[in-house]
Every structure is written in C-alpha cells, then in structure tokens.
Amino acid sequence: MDDKAKFLDGLIDDLTPVKPLPKIWKRVMLFVSAQILFMIVAFYFYSDVHYQVGLLKSSGLYALQLLLFFGFVITMSTLTLLRSIPGRIKDRVLWSGGVIFILLLGSLMLGSWMNFVSMKRAHCDVEIVIFSIPALFTMLYMVKKGFFIRDFITYFTIALSSTAIPSFIMHFVCNPSAEHSLIFHILPAVATSFVFSFLVKKFSTPL
C-alpha cells in the first residue's frame, strides 16, 4: 500500500458523523445578545447606571448613532464568523465593516455641533477593555469551531467585534458627546484590538 492510500485510509477511519455549524445569523444573535446581557447584569451588580433614554427619545441623531453602532457590532460579528467558513466571503468584503464605521464616525462628527451634556462614567475606557474580555474568548471559541485562519485579519476582526459591544453599550450609558465617545469609547476599542491582534500574531505558535 502506498503512502497516499495509507494517508487516505487514516482520514477515512477517523470519520465520524459531523454536526453542521448553526446558521450564521443564529450564532451572531447568540453572541451579541449574550454579551449585552452579560454587561447589563454586570452593571446591575457593579455600579449605578444612567441609561440615556431621555436623549434617545429627544434626539434623532443620537438614535441614528446608536443604530449605526449596533449595525457595526452586527456587521463585524457576522463578517468574523463568516470568515471562519471557507468560501463564504471574500476578504475584500471585510471593508463593509469599515464603511459602517466611517458612517458612525460621521454621525459622531455631526453630533459635535450639538450639545449632548451628560454625566460620564469614571473609568469608561477601562471598563470597555475589561468587559470585552469575555466576548473576546467567546468569539475566539466560536471562530475556532469553524475553519480558523491564523492571520492578523482574523485576530483583528475577533477583537474588534468583541470590543465593539462594550463600546456600543457605553454610548448608551456614558457621555455620548463626540469628543468623549471618540477618545474614551472608540479609541480604546480600536487600540485594544490592534494590540491584541499584534501580540497574538507575534507570540502564537508558528505554522
């Protein structure tokens, strides 16, 4: 028996019935809702929260910002999970997440001419980083269930889809002014994602 036949026999012997992965939208909903629920529960036990319900009712722009933020969370999670299924998306489609991000930044800039006066949380930037840790591990686990591509893009999208959730929640429970949002909500999320992906890529086992 030649090497090829032996090799194929090994793979065939190893075959067991497989359970296909659940639909993408179900996995995205599970991931996002679990993380949002986790943050709400954590906030409940950990500190007082001032939800910006009044502002949401009175400002269309604020509602749009929240909608774009949520859209970004959903898009990033979907793209990250889709990338772990071979042949389902091209890498260039990942830029669609960037388009929503730019729209979000645009809506924040528009808001900088308005007065969103609100209390800020004391350590919202640190909270974003800490609250993104469970999401990060959950997403890593979900991606590893599929076809895991060990490159910078994978690690970055995993990190960004995880940090985007606390960042989105913070836009609802902290000061949503443009300057504060950019420096204390969005910048920590993006920076953490870069640092995480850089470190994992650098220190992960080479192929």
Place this chain on the structure above:
Amino acid sequence: MKNINELKSLLQKAQGGDKASYREFFNALYPYIETKVKHRIFNPSDISDVVQEVLISIHQSLNTYDPKYALSPWVNTICQRRIIDYIRKISRLEDSAQSEEFDVTNTIGAANINSKEEAYEVLNLISPNYREVIILTKIIGHSTAEAAKILGIKENALRTRVSRGFKELEAALKKEL
C-alpha cells in the same frame, strides 16, 4: 473526474458518517487538489505534503460545509489557505536561514576551513541537491536568479534548498566536530 453535484452529494453523505462515500469523495478530489497545488508550489518534494495538509483541513472542516452553498469555493478556499501557509512557512525558513548562515560560518570557522578546496570537501557531507545550490550561490557567487536559471528551477525552490542545505551542513559539521 466526477461532476460537482456528485461530489456534493458524496460529501453530504460523508457528513452523515458514510465512509464509502467519503473514500469516493477523496479519490475524486485528490487529483484536483494535486493539480491546484502543483500550479502554486514548485518544489516537487513539498507537493504531496501540501496536498495532505489540504485534505486534513478538509477533514477537520467538514462541519463548516453547508450543502446549500457551492462546493468549489469551499474546497478552493481551504486549498488556497494551506498553500498560503506553506509559502509563509517557507519564507520564514528563508529568513531564519539568513541568520543561520552566520552560525554556519562560525561552525565552518571552527572546522578550520581555509580554502575553497576544503570547503568543497566539507560540502561532500551534504546531499548533492543541496551541495550544488550552496556551491553556486555561496562559493562561486551567483545571484539567486542566476543560480536558479542554471539549475532550471524557480527562485523560491532555490532559496528553500539553500536554507535546508545550510541546516544539513550545520548538523553534519557539528557531528564531525
């Protein structure tokens, strides 16, 4: 070669645990994967390794295939990713070979090699394939492109051989010393 619908139905049955269909699927797919890999990888000794890597990945990713979608993009993406991994691995090998050259120079120094004749003698310790690339590039001083042209191989294959040759040489010299 079976048509794509037949392959799809074989894969679907394999997902349910049918080993006979799985064997048929792999037997039909193997030549296709081999051709794809041969188009991208020029070192003949590495082709079967990469093909096996692709098949292992297909085996490990069976749960990611949804029969509602086309089979070709699924197979092609897995194949492409494993080829990229191989190319990355090779380029990392080349990078480390550059730094290893210094180690080898030290080892050669310790072996007390003072002339080209002695160097040729030392190179007899390694296999002819590796010996000729090291002689062409490091002793005669041809560029990678020139040496590749002389040997009728691709530049990447030549770099890989140089890197592996140095590793073999270092190991052989350490044993000699």
